[in-house]
Amino acid sequence: MRPVIVTRHGAVRGTTGPDGIARFKNIPYAAAPAGPLRFAPPRPPTPWNGTRDADAYGPTAPKAPYAAPMDRLIPEVDIPGEDFLNLNVWTPDPAARLPVMVWVHGGAFSNGSGSVPGYDGTAFARDGVVLVTLNYRLGAHGFLHLGPEDTAPANLGLLDQIAALEWVRDNIASFGGDPGRVTVFGQSAGAMSIGALLAMPVAKGLFHRAVLQSGAAHHVLSPDSAARVGARLAAVLGVPPTRTDLAAVPLERLLAAQQLLRAEISARPDPALWGEAALNLMPFEPVVDRATLPRVPIEAIADGTAADVDVLVGCTRDEFRLFTVPTGLAPLVTDDLLESRAAAYGLPPLGVRAYRAAFPGAAPGDLFAEIATDWFYRLPALRLAEARSRQGAHAFVYEFVWPSPAHGGGLGACHAAEVPFVFDHVADPGFAPLLGDAPPQRLADSMHAAWVAFATTGDPGWPAYREPDRTVRRFGAPPTLAHAPREHLRALWEGVR
Template sequence: MRPVLATRHGSVRGTVGPAGIACFRNIPYAAAPTGPLRFAPPRPPAPWDEIRDADAYGPTAPKAPYPAPMDRLIPEADIPGDDFLNLNVWTPDPAGRLPVMVWIHGGAFSNGSGSVPGYDGTTFARDGVVMVTLNYRLGAQGFLHLGPDDSVPANPGLLDQIAALEWVRDNIESFGGDPRRVTVFGQSAGAMSIGALLAMPAAKGLIHRAVLQSGAAHHTLSPASAALVATRLAAILEVPATRPDLAAAPLEQLLAAQQQLRAEISARPDPELWGEASVNMMPFEPVVDQDTLPRTPIDAIADGTAAGIDVLVGWTRDEFRLFTVPTGLHGLVTDELVERAAAAYGLPPGQGVPVYRAAFPDATPGDLYTKIATDWFYRLPALRLAEAQTRHGAHAFVYEFDWASPAFDGMLGACHAVEIPFVFDNLAEPGFAPLLGDTRPQDIADSMHAAWVSFATTGDPGWPAYRESDRAVRRFGSSPDITHNPDHELRVLWDGLR
């Protein structure tokens, strides 16, 4: 018999899968953000009287395809429809009182969905967790802001995530979850979203633990930079840069304009044209608007906005190879480009690159470029978040994923996103095959997945907490498993800069 459970807006009928795991898909947590609601904060969904079938994934947020070759490497789901502010729940026991894990997907704030098959929550439910995935507004619909004088609240994509967490708080008991034990976890833009949520007043009390994979609390736009992006988007659409005109733009034209905008930033990453987006390489990101997100997240967190929230945070050793190896850029990098990139990231000219050369004496220019970019984008933000939390009474646990994928003749290394199927214990999922290649070590998936479940359940993933006195880092994929104060000279190099 298919299970029926009650929510505050109506009852839903799910399905039962392997090992008796009940799954409820396509549950609305907010109204369809269409027409005048395209850029507005989320509104509650309309209640329903009849039992709602929750047996299939619902619509996903509108988005353009990933640019090549990412479209062949990163799994994606695209289901048309307006009611895409929906979520999915897996539970082993609706009568239980179990820890809850909420997954926020990545995709550079312009792609992805909670309905990607690789994000199936069965393995987490199998191990005693109520698992939730969700969709949120992407691109301009989620993060457009017209600048300091914009009267409309920024960050509807983040406000969607908060609405979903409020749904969890109000409804998860019906699915066997404990609303006082909610761990939010995400990767890339999903992790950067969590970094922002930890600094947002509206998210206070909704998150009890947090896992941030390959993203932390450093990636935002100022209102001035957001205005540069919005003005250029309007110019591509050939409409005035006003809310009504942008809201009236046909969806397909809006998505095409976003694609063009992203390509223009990549081709000419000039700070005068794009502000912070020229370095972050993402035109749509959380905006520090003095309202929804009053301060840069890492600064707010350093001052205690997330005091007491334990975090598990980390990166993959070769993050940036995902963006250089498949595109062919890796072999084209010159020493001059390494110096220019280091300067753009804030390293002193003539000082930063020699430290990296000394640390990696056999590295090619492409290797050095990816090492520096990986540190700037991912490793340093993770360490700064861990440091901030430990200073405010929380436990921080730090990891590095360093299993090297055999794909692309081994050149991908431990690249961005390759750890996701290990966290989900879902190595056989076909969508991950282009990243994983033919060798998929189940023992790493066993240990990594178990660590995430243990952290959500007990607050302890199974290795020592990060302290500035010894800086313990758990490595998944190599020996020894625990290392202390790795790459000390590179971390110190960035002090005061990142």
């Protein structure tokens, strides 16, 4: 028998498998952002009569495909349709009162969806969690800002996420979830989104714990930088830099232009052209517009914003190798390029020498991956943990260190490699190009259990991160505890990151 649940906007009919897990897919949490709503804040969905079938994934946010070779390494789903502000729910018992986890997908704010098969929530529901995945506006639709004369709200993608969390608050009890125990978790741009949500007044009270994987609270754009990106987008399209003119551009042309901007930034990361996006390498990101996002998130968090939200944060050991090894960039990095990129990150020559000493014999491309990993991911994670612990909130830090055998072992423990372990989906064929043929199930058991424990009790199973001990759970085979790992390298970035 197919289960039916009544939400505030209408009834939905899901499916139940032989495992007893009920699944509800393609539930609208906001109106379709089409026509006059394309660049408008999310609005409630139109209520429906009768019972809506919720047995298949719905449309996903418009996006260009990943460029090669990422298109082979990162699973992606593209389902056309305008009504893509939807979410999916897995529950073991609609009559229960269980912890809730809400997944915010990554994709550099321009790709990804909550409908990737590897994000299936069955394992979480099996272990007593109501799991929610969602779609939100990407690229210019989600993060366009055109400067002081642009009176429309920035950060529509973040406002979509907040609308989804409001839907969870108002409806999740009918699916067996406890609206007072909501954990948001996300990876890459999803984690960076959560870092912003922690600093957004309108998100206060919508979640109680947060897990940030390979992203924290540093990656945002100033209004000036965002306006430069918006102006360049309009120039590429040959239209005036207004929302009205950009909204009139056919979708395929807009997506192609967004993809071109990403290529331009990577080819010429000049701050004079792109502002902060030149270092972040993402043209569309959360914007500190002073309205929806009043301050740089890490600064607001350090001053006590969302101090009641416990945090689990971390990264993979070799994050940036995903972007240097498969692309062929690693062997092209020279000593001069290494020095110039390190200087752009704010690391002085003495710091580069310290990395050379820490990794004797490493090629410039390998040293660049180490430095970029620290600047992009590791240091923001540690700074967030420091800020939370100094405010008296619990903060737990992890590092994923299992090296993938893919690409001849060159990927190491790279960006995105931990995601299938968190979801207990290491056998999903979509992850095989990233993980190889035999990823360790025992590591998935350990990592997935830690995420469930944190959502359920607030304790993932190791000591909280506090100075000077700086305890870090390293997820390898087997998991271990480390105390102040890479301390001499962390100290190099004091005052920089």
